[in-house]
Amino acid sequence: MVAESKRLLNIEGVSKSFSGVTVFSDFDFDIYEGEVHCLCGENGAGKSTFIKILSGAHLPDGGKVVINGEEVDDKYNPSIAMKLGVQTIYQEHTLMQNLTVMENLFVGKEIVKRGVVDREEMYKQSLDVLHEIGVDTIDPSSPVRELGTAQQKFVQIAKAFVGKAKIMIMDEPTASFGIHEIEQLLNIVGFLKSQGIGVLYISHHLEEVFRIADRVTVIRDGEKIRTYKKDEINQSSIIKDMVGRDTSMMYKRDTVDIGEVVMEVNHVSGPGVEDVSFNLRKGEIVGFAGLVGAGRTELAELLFARKKLTSGEILINGKKTNFKTPKDAIKAGMCMITEDRQLSGLFLNQSISLNTILVHSSKNDTKIMDPKKEDSVSSEYIDKLKTKCTGPDQKVRFLSGGNQQKVILSKWFYAEGDIFIFDEPTRGVDIGAKEEIYQLMVELCNQGKAIIMISSDMPEVIAMSDRVIIMNKGKKSAEIDKDKINSETILSYALGGTV
């Protein structure tokens, strides 16, 4: 690498296993000053486990971790890591929701003048830091819970910056971001780089990786496949190293005959949604695009009766529905894959098998269960989606992020509904598994099912949708047909252009 810059982090021969199952072995990795080093790999390859070792959350079973020239010992833990300048931006929010932005930025490092906290000075410095990293739209005195997902992530980064980070680790930071927010984050990463901070960046959005990486290391099944230097970075070769076969970043789906209308949504309003109408036909995928916060998830919640309509009507197969709870919606053949998987999608402390069968039993009113069948059904979906696990008995908590997403999909595929709402179906899923999920979605269409697909992943919207509906500020701003779908049009309507 750049010969004169300093090596901040050096990992040699690190290994880790959980109750006898090896996650990775003999892994080497390093980061230099002012460098963005991306770590790419399939779901369950061991990326998150690796950063948990760096951040001190897990101790390695063996190997050497050298930070700033000093080898760490077995007393290494998160607070030592932070003292050494290793700051981790985890995927979940780790800010204190009831404190203000500035209180979060300075937690444990409050500025004290004559024995009292100097709020004015803290406010000023917070403003400076936020300005420096380029997110000056955030007010330091607003409570964190009032900020959106992306803004919270920026505050987390600002906090790491205040904490004098030398190495910043980001695990899928853009997983729930819209286009603009991704742009903003990449700018921040550029800024950190210019400050000499070494960044370890993990993302399944390969476009981002190719834009910002100085080096890319590919990990597969816990083994390092190769580290690419900047001038060697080559998309198709990296993807091949990741998934072990050729895969294109642009998915080409089969076309499916589209049938009659199954669902009509007429002038629906509710919290965050205003007067939205559209219809959905058998075998069709309707993509919902828009900025984060445009009301797409809120619309899905109305359709699935998670929240109540204030006006408008929904017809399924020509009949007006009157769903009171999601239970009614499920009985009528609806399925909803929610976007926040840990909060509303999974039973983390339960087995894969319980997670898989639950909705099916609600839909079909099966009151007596057959454990053997539950096992075989779950195994079937584990095979189908290539979920990496030790078996249907494994607790979902111990799966990697992308594999947890596959368990949610299993639950709804097995539910055998007719109308599917997918809210960010491939969030956190690797490029190989994405293809498999797309294939399953097309298979659903072939069976005459209809799909509403909410996605902030533009290539996904373009590749998968038969029609795209774009929302802006809770309203539908446009509907475009297959032959007119392109990213410029979608973007301009998402930003508030009207029909």
Next chain:
Amino acid sequence: MSELQVNKAEINKIPIGKKILKNDNTYLLTGLILYIVVISMIAPNFATQYNFSVVLQQLVVPAILAVGMCLVMVSGGIDLSVGNLLSLAACFMAFVIYNGGSVFVAILSAIVICVAGNLFVGFIISRTDLEPFIVTLGMMIAYKGLALITTNGAEFPIMGEMGFATSIRFFNFPLMIFIMIAVYILFWFIFRYSRFGRRLYAVGDNPEAAFLAGINVKNFKLLVYGINGLLVALASIIMLSRNEVGNPYLGTGLELDAIAAAVVGGTALSGGKGNIIGTFLGAVWIGIISNSLNVVGVSAFVQYIVTGGIIIAAVLVNSLRSKNA
């Protein structure tokens, strides 16, 4: 293929031995047997047929309450009121019989009191965001008052009227033992083969996800508390049948035994975790500890300390094991 990826064929091949080793109950049972062996060596009058039958009979009421507690706790709740509710129901039954009412009417009234009381608790817990701990603590105190009112502070002896749980015997064992075994078998089946059992874990683990999976979480919780009420009624009938005197202190402290049994058996206070066999082993543990300490001659005061210590140790072992899993 990585070591982690286990395909279908291999999954079914996971040796049964490993499954048994991974099971928390194996440890609970092994520990129990070791404990019994050790105590038998210290105190020769521990491992006698007579003593075991005493332990068994004392076990029945807390063990039945522990089933209900396990249900409630797996669903994410807790019920501190069961002990005093049992007292209230027993007092009321004794009151009815003492005043010339039939045993049938008495039993019916116990069922009505317990189920109605627990449905009321369940209603408040499922329809508001009050903590189950607080609601049932309040009910626990209120039931005590009701029991005192029912008896007016006195006792109602009902000798010979309602002794069936102990007087009817099969193979020299009193009826109540068979009732307890039947309750455990029934709930073992429910946990293993019913959708209700699956939903219990789902609701306890993540109520929001359960709601979105088509479960009416509110009514489900109501049902769970209702079932718990039925079990309390059953326990109160057996309790009165054994004691043949209704007094407001019959059930005092039983809620703690039930919670201890469930927790030692691997049930988590946070919900979503627990099982019936573990709960039974936990109930046996709690029963054996106090009996064995008596037999060995440990003073009643010290017994409390030892019991508390063993409960914490059991939970500690559980948590260490699940961390490594």
